[in-house]
Amino acid sequence: MLLGIAVGYLxxxxxxxxIHRIILxxxxxxLFLLGLEVGSNENVVRQFGTLGFEAFLLATxxxxxxVVFSWLLWLTVHNxxxxx
Amino acid sequence: xxxxxxxxxxxxxxxxxxxxxWFPAELLTYNISFYVLCALMFSVGIxxxxxxxxxxxxxxxxxxxxxxxxxxxxxxxxxxxxVSFFLKDRSVADxxxxxxxxxxxxxxSILITQYKGIELGTIALLSNIMREVITLxxxxxMVKYFGKLSPISAGGATTMDTTFPIIIRYSGKEFxxxxxxxxxxxxxxxxxxxxxxxxx
Numbered sequence: 001m002l003l004g005i006a007v008g009y010l011x012x013x014x015x016x017x018x019i020h021r022i023i024l025x026x027x028x029x030x031l032f033l034l035g036l037e038v039g040s041n042e043n044v045v046r047q048f049g050t051l052g053f054e055a056f057l058l059a060t061x062x063x064x065x066x067v068v069f070s071w072l073l074w075l076t077v078h079n080x081x082x083x084x
Numbered sequence: 085x086x087x088x089x090x091x092x093x094x095x096x097x098x099x100x101x102x103x104x105x106w107f108p109a110e111l112l113t114y115n116i117s118f119y120v121l122c123a124l125m126f127s128v129g130i131x132x133x134x135x136x137x138x139x140x141x142x143x144x145x146x147x148x149x150x151x152x153x154x155x156x157x158x159x160x161x162x163x164x165x166x167v168s169f170f171l172k173d174r175s176v177a178d179x180x181x182x183x184x185x186x187x188x189x190x191x192x193s194i195l196i197t198q199y200k201g202i203e204l205g206t207i208a209l210l211s212n213i214m215r216e217v218i219t220l221x222x223x224x225x226m227v228k229y230f231g232k233l234s235p236i237s238a239g240g241a242t243t244m245d246t247t248f249p250i251i252i253r254y255s256g257k258e259f260x261x262x263x264x265x266x267x268x269x270x271x272x273x274x275x276x277x278x279x280x281x282x283x284x
Contacts, residue, residue: 051206
């Protein structure tokens with residue numbers, strides 16, 4: 001990735017517009033391959049419900065944690081501006 | 085939202101083909117996904133290096149708001165850390181790796197599959213998609229109770245693309261730059277944090 005940043009920076013005067021298409025295509029390809037692997041792995045298919053539940057817990061907790069912390073920052077920024 | 089559905093449909097297509105074994109078995113033995121992943125990381129790097137304007141825009145920020153990505157990071161990791169004690173099958177580091185996807189489900193699930201296997205990769209995919217959906221659905225509620233920065237934090241790495249319109253709508257236009265800055269920093273940190281927690 002760092003190599004990519006360096007290459008991109010070297011060519012910064014030339015707009016590389018097609019790179020976003022390439023990224024999107026690669027992501028499609030990789031998720032297709034991931035789907036293939038998940039589908040052909042019977043162990044994972046059998047546990048899909050449990051995995052989904054674990055995913056839900058992690059997503060909720062992560063989001064909630066970040067929301068609470070952003071609230072703390074919001075309070076400090078907000079108080080500063082209203083006191084003025 | 086449409087782009088996410090397209091991406092998801094690729095995963096589901098793969099899933100169905102795999103389920104019914106409608107593909108040549110050699111496709112999985114050659115580890116193609118690793119090489120595609122390398123190509124992807126290279127391309128992501130090019131797109132970051134190729135866009136110097138995105139660095140310059142960040143000078144017009146309220147200095148305190150520079151800490152927002154840090155808040156997102158700490159909050160998310162504490163949240164998943166707390167939950168990891170209830171998930172007996174998963175180690176703390178595994179949960180942290182999933183949490184550091186910050187909603188960037190395509191990249192994080194691919195990385196985690198590569199390092200930790202297919203099971204954890206699937207959780208990462210589902211969990212990070214859910215994070216995006218939660219943000220899209222609950223943004224108005226978050227603004228009401230947790231202030232205008234909260235949907236930006238909740239959106240994680242997606243605040244410069246998929247959740248951007250929602251954030252502008254409920255937090256206001258003046259948060260557009262913060263949202264893009266936040267998404268940019270989180271996007272950038274995903275590959276590093278995920279690989280870091282996977283290596284623990």
